[in-house]
Amino acid sequence: MARDTVVKASKGVRHRGALAVFLLPFGVLFVLFYLVPVLYAIYQSLLTVEREGTFGPAVQVFGGLTQYIAVFQNGPFWESIGRVLLFGVVQVPIMLGVALVLALLLDSPLIRGSKFFRLAFFAPYAVPSVIAAIMWGFLYSPNLSPFTAVTSNIDLLSADAVLWSIANVVTWVYVGYNMLIIYSALLSIPQEIYEAARIDGAGQLRIAWSIKIPLVVPALVLTGIFSIIGTLQLLTEPQVFQSFSNAVTSTFTPNLTIYSTASVPNISLAAAMSVVLALTTFALSFTVLKFTQRRTAE
Amino acid sequence: MTVSTETRALRTQGMKKPARDGGIRESAVSRVVAMAVMIVATLYFLTPLWWLLVASSKTREDFTSTNPLWFADFALFDNIAALIEYRDGVFIRWLANSALYAGLGAFLATLIAAMAGYAIAKYSFFGRETLFNLILGGVLVPATALALPLFLLFSQTGMTNTIWAVLLPSLVSPFGVYLSRIFAAASVPNEIIEAARIDGAGEVRTFFTVATRLMAPALVTIFLFQFVGIWNNFFLPLIMLRDEELFPVTLGLYVWNTQVSQIPDIRALVVIGSLLSIIPLIVTFLALQRFWQSGLANGGLK
Numbered sequence: 001m002a003r004d005t006v007v008k009a010s011k012g013v014r015h016r017g018a019l020a021v022f023l024l025p026f027g028v029l030f031v032l033f034y035l036v037p038v039l040y041a042i043y044q045s046l047l048t049v050e051r052e053g054t055f056g057p058a059v060q061v062f063g064g065l066t067q068y069i070a071v072f073q074n075g076p077f078w079e080s081i082g083r084v085l086l087f088g089v090v091q092v093p094i095m096l097g098v099a100l101v102l103a104l105l106l107d108s109p110l111i112r113g114s115k116f117f118r119l120a121f122f123a124p125y126a127v128p129s130v131i132a133a134i135m136w137g138f139l140y141s142p143n144l145s146p147f148t149a150v151t152s153n154i155d156l157l158s159a160d161a162v163l164w165s166i167a168n169v170v171t172w173v174y175v176g177y178n179m180l181i182i183y184s185a186l187l188s189i190p191q192e193i194y195e196a197a198r199i200d201g202a203g204q205l206r207i208a209w210s211i212k213i214p215l216v217v218p219a220l221v222l223t224g225i226f227s228i229i230g231t232l233q234l235l236t237e238p239q240v241f242q243s244f245s246n247a248v249t250s251t252f253t254p255n256l257t258i259y260s261t262a263s264v265p266n267i268s269l270a271a272a273m274s275v276v277l278a279l280t281t282f283a284l285s286f287t288v289l290k291f292t293q294r295r296t297a298e
Numbered sequence: 299m300t301v302s303t304e305t306r307a308l309r310t311q312g313m314k315k316p317a318r319d320g321g322i323r324e325s326a327v328s329r330v331v332a333m334a335v336m337i338v339a340t341l342y343f344l345t346p347l348w349w350l351l352v353a354s355s356k357t358r359e360d361f362t363s364t365n366p367l368w369f370a371d372f373a374l375f376d377n378i379a380a381l382i383e384y385r386d387g388v389f390i391r392w393l394a395n396s397a398l399y400a401g402l403g404a405f406l407a408t409l410i411a412a413m414a415g416y417a418i419a420k421y422s423f424f425g426r427e428t429l430f431n432l433i434l435g436g437v438l439v440p441a442t443a444l445a446l447p448l449f450l451l452f453s454q455t456g457m458t459n460t461i462w463a464v465l466l467p468s469l470v471s472p473f474g475v476y477l478s479r480i481f482a483a484a485s486v487p488n489e490i491i492e493a494a495r496i497d498g499a500g501e502v503r504t505f506f507t508v509a510t511r512l513m514a515p516a517l518v519t520i521f522l523f524q525f526v527g528i529w530n531n532f533f534l535p536l537i538m539l540r541d542e543e544l545f546p547v548t549l550g551l552y553v554w555n556t557q558v559s560q561i562p563d564i565r566a567l568v569v570i571g572s573l574l575s576i577i578p579l580i581v582t583f584l585a586l587q588r589f590w591q592s593g594l595a596n597g598g599l600k
Contacts (some may be wrong), residue, residue, distance in 0.1 A: 006422045006488075015421055018501030022417035023429075025410045026475060033467045034436050037447035044450065102339055110332035119584070120340045123347065126579040128530035130548040131572045134555050135346050138353075138569070146349055146366035176343065180591075204328065225438075233440040235533045243556045255442055259537075262446055269447060278443055284440065 026229035033233065044271035060268075067272035075249035077273055081232075081280065084253050088231035091167040096223055098171070099178035100216075104208045106179075107186040118183070129173060135239035141244065157245035166237045169291045174230075178223045185219035186212060221292045225285045232281045235259070317327035318364045347576075352427065353574040358566055377570040389571055391543060396529055397578070399461070399546055404525035405469040410519055415478020416509055430479065436472035445533045452538065463538040464546070468528045474520040481516035482509065522582065529579060535547040547575045 048063025071077060102121060121186045124132065138144045140156040150156070156165045189212065197207050235255040241248045252262040254277045262270035345367070352369055353361060354377060359371035381389050417423075418430050449465055452458045486509045494504040510517065535549045545553070551571050558565045583590070 006420060009480070015501055018505075019421055019423055021502050022413040022421075022505070026414035026470070029410065029466070029470045030433065030436065030472070033448065033470050034439060034444065034472070037444045037451060038439070039441075040451055041447040044447070098339075101335070104331050105336060108332065110329050112333075117336050117340060119587070121343050122583070123580060124343055126526065126583050127347075127576050128548045128579075130530075130532050130552050131576055132346075132388055134568060134572055135350055137555075139346060139349065141363060144366065146345075172343065172346070184591075186471065229440055231437065233442045235442050239532075239536075240552060240555065241592055243318065255533075256445065267450065274443055274446060278439075281530070282438070 041271045041274050043178050045275050047268045049268070056081070063268070064279055067268050068276070070269055071272045071276050074269075074273075077254065077257050080254045080257045081277075082252050084231055084234055087163055087167055088228060088233070090164075091171060092224065092227045094167075094232060095171045095175055095227065096178060096220060099175050099223070100182055100213070100220065103179045103182040103186055103213060103216075106183055106211070108204050108208070110204060118180070121179055124173050124175075125177045127173060129169075129236040130240055132173050133166075133169055133237040136165070137241060137244040140165055157241075158248065159247035162241065162247045164243050166234075166241060169237050170230075170234075174227070178227070182216050182219045185216040186288055189215050215293065221289065224292075225288055228284050228288060232277060232284070238297070310501065339406045350573050358563070361566065361569075365381025367512070377566060378574070381567050381570050381574070384567055388542065389547070389550065389574075392545050392547040393575065393578075395461075395544060396546040396548070396575070398469065399464050399531075400525045400528040402526045403465055404521050407469045407471045407524045408474060408521040410469060411520055412478045412482075412513060412517055413505065415475045415480075416482045416486070416505055416513070419479045420483035420486065420488075429528075430475075433472045433475050436470075437476060439472075439485070441506065441527075442528045442533050445537055449537045458538050459544065461544060464531075464535050464544075467534060468531065470523070471490075471520060471524050474524065477516050477520055478513065481513050485512045485516075514588050515527070518586055522590050524588055525582065526579060551575065566569065 026034060044069050046062060046064065047060045048066045049058050050061050051058050105111055106118060111117070114160075127135070135143040137157075139147065140151065142148070142151040142155075154161060156162070194207060197211060200209070233255055234253045238248050238252045238256055240251075249256075251257040254273070258270045258273045258277070261273060314318075349366060352367060355372050355374040356364065356370050356372045359377075360373075364370040380477050414433075418426060444467070448463075449458060452463045457463055463551065490508055491504055492507055495501075499507070529546070531546070532552065535544075535546050536552070539545060539549065542550070542553075551568055554564050554568050554571070558568065
């Protein structure tokens with residue numbers, strides 16, 4: 001974390017006015033568009049709809065944890081959580097592993113043209129998820145695909161395969177971004193550290209394994225946590241894939257479940273699901289952070 | 299920070315030297331393997347984009363009947379013309395909307411975040427750390443989780459289906475505040491602020507005339523990532539907007555793509571539209587790479 005060197009106020013000069021100018025715009029917007037929505041979602045999740053008789057008017061009343069009990073009994077919601085967890089367990093290590101290997105190669109003296117490769121790998125990050133999903137959807141479709149050798153043997157859009165086809169889209173978009181973060185961390189390692197290893201006759205593989213990788217663990221943890229958050233929030237790619245594959249149901253991922261629940265409309269149940277999803281995300285990120293901190297401390 | 303920038307400068311200057319040095323020890327085999335990995339990765343990342351370019355240049359008949367990875371009759375400009383003419387140029391309208399949401403949104407978000415980050419770095423005030431930690435917590439809140447409650451709030455004020463519903467929430471960049479704080483702490487020396495004070499410049503003026511210049515790489519980085527974030531945003535416009543005239547290009551292409559089974563001809567427009575919608579982003583990234591690469595390096599992980 002940055003250590004700030006605060007400018008001391010010159011005698012008699014107060015900076016209240018300036019501070020207000022600097023902080024208020026962000027503060028007001030942050031409250032309105034971050035804090036209020038979060039609190040509002042929690043508030044909504046505590047409401048429930050009551051009717052007087054079957055045809056009576058619907059009234060929202062305080063329902064305590066009613067919606068949360070409904071969430072815990074909601075099979076499709078938990079199936080969708082299970083699905084994205086499975087997705088994350090496979091996809092996140094592969095994506096970060098590839099990103100790490102590419103970053104190490106870019107940082108090694110083994111390759112030429114590193115500037116070209118860096119931009120080529122990063123280019124997919126400039127492609128919006130919607131467009132990436134549409135593009136890969138075409139590439140997976142047997143009648144359009146250039147990879148007919150694959151698509152004529154495996155139906156990449158079938159119920160068994162579509163989760164992994166989506167995983168490939170996500171990997172394609174985000175490897176370059178993660179690679180750049182890891183690569184930046186590698187660049188900030190002082191060269192002198194390698195001198196001793198070179199004198200000892202260590203090869204590039206040995207230097208990568210024993211010096212570079214341990215030093216970029218913080219970068220890996222950071223990218224790992226953002227990837228976990230992204231995985232649990234998966235929405236755009238499966239939403240687009242609904243046009244290509246019937247196997248992507250309206251409860252395929254937690255966010256799709258929330259979206260379809262909200263459009264029933266069952267806003268309070270959707271809000272409770274959002275809160276549960278956010279807490280799950282937070283718990284997972286926190287566990288990863290603690291687990292890796294202990295590992296590095298040892 | 300300065301140390302790491304210097305090392306990087308030294309390393310880029312001396313790039314050739316360690317390479318030759320290593321050449322004695324690194325076997326030809328590891329070089330070949332390394333280059334092979336890089337080439338395979340390049341093919342993986344660029345083939346889909348190449349396919350999109352080739353597919354965009356084909357006539358409707360050639361699209362399904364010729365080699366998907368090589369050009370046939372070159373009809374790129376005809377396809378672009380067809381896209382622009384379709385439904386009175388609605389696609390151009392979408393592109394303009396995206397440019398407005400992403401351009402204006404990212405510009406204001408950068409300015410607002412830079413002021414907040416600068417204030418947190420350079421002034422001491424009550425609750426400074428608490429405020430910063432709260433903002434950091436905001437970095438972890440995903441945009442998709444906020445979209446639904448935002449929709450409910452906007453619908454109570456009757457502001458859904460307006461440009462404000464998309465523009466206002468995208469003005470908040472907690473990550474931008476984080477990056478600005480780190481960068482302001484590292485690159486705006488206190489002596490300069492004090493000198494400006496002695497010269498009689500007000501605090502706000504000092505920020506705009508002096509600090510913003512010193513923080514430029516961070517500001518470009520924040521702008522760029524916010525720009526991409528807004529341009530790529532899909533869920534918020536999806537639930538906020540009903541009126542096609544207000545759609546950003548991602549939402550418009552998504553809607554077209556869902557109509558392909560009813561209107562097969564629209565598929566060609568989806569393909570050429572996809573290509574045109576990513577070109578502005580790729581060009582922006584290439585043009586500004588010097589800035590964002592150093593911004594990412596300094597802000598990423600310190």
